[in-house]
Amino acid sequence: MEQNQTDQKTILIVEDDTFMGSLLERKFKQKNFQILRAVNVDEARKIIESSQISLMLLDIILPGTDGITFLKEIKSNPQSKSIPVIITSNLGKEEEIEKGIAEGAKDYIVKAHTTPGEIVEKVEKIFGI
Amino acid sequence: MEEEKPARNASLSDAGGKKLSSQKYIWIIQIIFAFAIATMAFLNYISIISGVLVFFVLAVNSAAFALLFSDYKKGLESCNVETEQKSKKIDEFDQITRQLVKRELEVAHANQRLAELDVAKSDFVSVAAHQLRTPLTGIKWSYTALLDPETGSLNPDQKEIAEKGLASISNTIDLVNDLLNVAHVEEGKMKFEIKKQSLLPIAQKAVEGLKLIAAEKKIRLSAKIPDETGFPEVDIDAEKMSLAITNLLDNAVKYTPDGGRIDFSISQERGAIKIVMQDSGIGIPKNQKDRLFSKFFRADNATAVQTSGTGLGLYMVKKIIDRHGGKIVVDSVEGKGTAFIITLPEISAKKS
Numbered sequence: 351m352e353q354n355q356t357d358q359k360t361i362l363i364v365e366d367d368t369f370m371g372s373l374l375e376r377k378f379k380q381k382n383f384q385i386l387r388a389v390n391v392d393e394a395r396k397i398i399e400s401s402q403i404s405l406m407l408l409d410i411i412l413p414g415t416d417g418i419t420f421l422k423e424i425k426s427n428p429q430s431k432s433i434p435v436i437i438t439s440n441l442g443k444e445e446e447i448e449k450g451i452a453e454g455a456k457d458y459i460v461k462a463h464t465t466p467g468e469i470v471e472k473v474e475k476i477f478g479i
Numbered sequence: 480m481e482e483e484k485p486a487r488n489a490s491l492s493d494a495g496g497k498k499l500s501s502q503k504y505i506w507i508i509q510i511i512f513a514f515a516i517a518t519m520a521f522l523n524y525i526s527i528i529s530g531v532l533v534f535f536v537l538a539v540n541s542a543a544f545a546l547l548f549s550d551y552k553k554g555l556e557s558c559n560v561e562t563e564q565k566s567k568k569i570d571e572f573d574q575i576t577r578q579l580v581k582r583e584l585e586v587a588h589a590n591q592r593l594a595e596l597d598v599a600k601s602d603f604v605s606v607a608a609h610q611l612r613t614p615l616t617g618i619k620w621s622y623t624a625l626l627d628p629e630t631g632s633l634n635p636d637q638k639e640i641a642e643k644g645l646a647s648i649s650n651t652i653d654l655v656n657d658l659l660n661v662a663h664v665e666e667g668k669m670k671f672e673i674k675k676q677s678l679l680p681i682a683q684k685a686v687e688g689l690k691l692i693a694a695e696k697k698i699r700l701s702a703k704i705p706d707e708t709g710f711p712e713v714d715i716d717a718e719k720m721s722l723a724i725t726n727l728l729d730n731a732v733k734y735t736p737d738g739g740r741i742d743f744s745i746s747q748e749r750g751a752i753k754i755v756m757q758d759s760g761i762g763i764p765k766n767q768k769d770r771l772f773s774k775f776f777r778a779d780n781a782t783a784v785q786t787s788g789t790g791l792g793l794y795m796v797k798k799i800i801d802r803h804g805g806k807i808v809v810d811s812v813e814g815k816g817t818a819f820i821i822t823l824p825e826i827s828a829k830k831s
Contacts (some may be wrong), residue, residue, distance in 0.1 A: 440612035459740040
């Protein structure tokens with residue numbers, strides 16, 4: 351079921367690999383999500399301050415500040431702590447996953463083990479779509 | 480004559496009177512002299528005696544002193560020896576302490592170095608995971624996008640090529656995962672969180688996870704998992720045990736021809752939990768069975784069926800079972816099938 355224009359969700363994709371970011375964006379747009387993209391934490395921080403974000407897909411290995419540090423920052427800020435965050439990373443060790451979840455991520459997706467379509471499905475499930 | 484005599488005597492007596500008084504002086508002088516000599520002698524004697532006495536006293540004293548001194552000296556010497564020994568001991572102690580401190584520093588340094596190496600190794604797995612998976616993900620997602628009916632419309636030939644590309648890249652990702660898992664196990668970083676729990680739901684989940692791909696090959700996957708009530712619990716790490724069972728089931732599906740059969744069962748047997756995975760697959764050549772759990776080993780007939788594979792799956796499974804204090808054995812007939820049997824020590828009967 352596709353979303354109506356009125357309850358359109360805005361997804362912030364924080365991904366430094368622009369090709370993968372564009373593939374994700376394409377897939378989300380097919381399902382009528384609004385997409386904002388950032389290639390690093392500084393850009394993501396500015397977007398969060400200026401826009402209403404429904405959910406964020408966050409990579410860990412990013413140029414400059416890493417995703418986990420940014421996740422901590424988001425979760426300790428009353429203004430942004432309610433934004434659901436799904437970590438999308440190619441780091442997949444048990445402790446890395448545990449750490450991500452412990453810091454408040456709603457889910458942890460190892461990109462190589464999934465497809466953009468499956469990521470969209472997970473997000474839809476979170477919104478009850 | 481007689482007259483003369485008195486005269487003589489008289490003269491004599493005159494002379495005698497003079498003689499007498501001079502003799503008297505002589506005697507007096509002699510006596511005085513003798514007395515002086517006697518006095519001197521006496522004094523000398525006294526002084527000699529006193530000298531002797533003094534000498535004697537001095538000698539005794541000296542001896543006493545000498546004795547005392549020698550005792551003192553001995554005491555001093557023994558004291559010196561003792562002090563020397565003590566100082567030697569202190570030196571030794573010092574040296575040992577210094578050695579200990581040195582060793583401790585060396586150990587601390589070595590530990591730090593090991594910790595650094597551990598981090599480096601751990602980082603290696605993370606870095607390798609990221610660096611290898613990222614381009615593979617890009618390729619995988621490209622094929623996925625090409626095959627997505629909402630993105631592109633490929634003709635049947637193009638679609639087939641893209642599907643093969645996607646299958647290859649998915650295989651490569653699996654291989655990378657195997658390599659990373661083993662590197663992770665080898666570096667001792669694969670944490671085992673062993674706790675007393677039931678194996679049954681873990682096994683059930685693993686079987687469910689494989690049902691879809693078994694169905695795709697029309698393989699009948701049946702599972703005999705007993706009721707949890709009263710079934711003994713085991714000390715296991717749920718995630719690792721699931722990884723081991725999934726790996727074995729995945730192998731069974733991979734090496735069982737279409738339309739084959741896989742029987743999975745769990746039972747309780749003589750103080751142990753027994754997991755059996757029996758397939759009707761290609762089996763393992765008799766002469767290669769003992770190398771089955773070796774790192775990178777792949778049986779000849781396995782490489783003929785599946786060209787891809789690292790030969791790390793069973794190696795990892797064995798490591799996991801070993802860490803649980805369990806055993807894994809294989810029973811196989813080439814061309815007929817294989818059974819992997821795992822035994823795990825049971826803990827206690829679960830309260831109903």
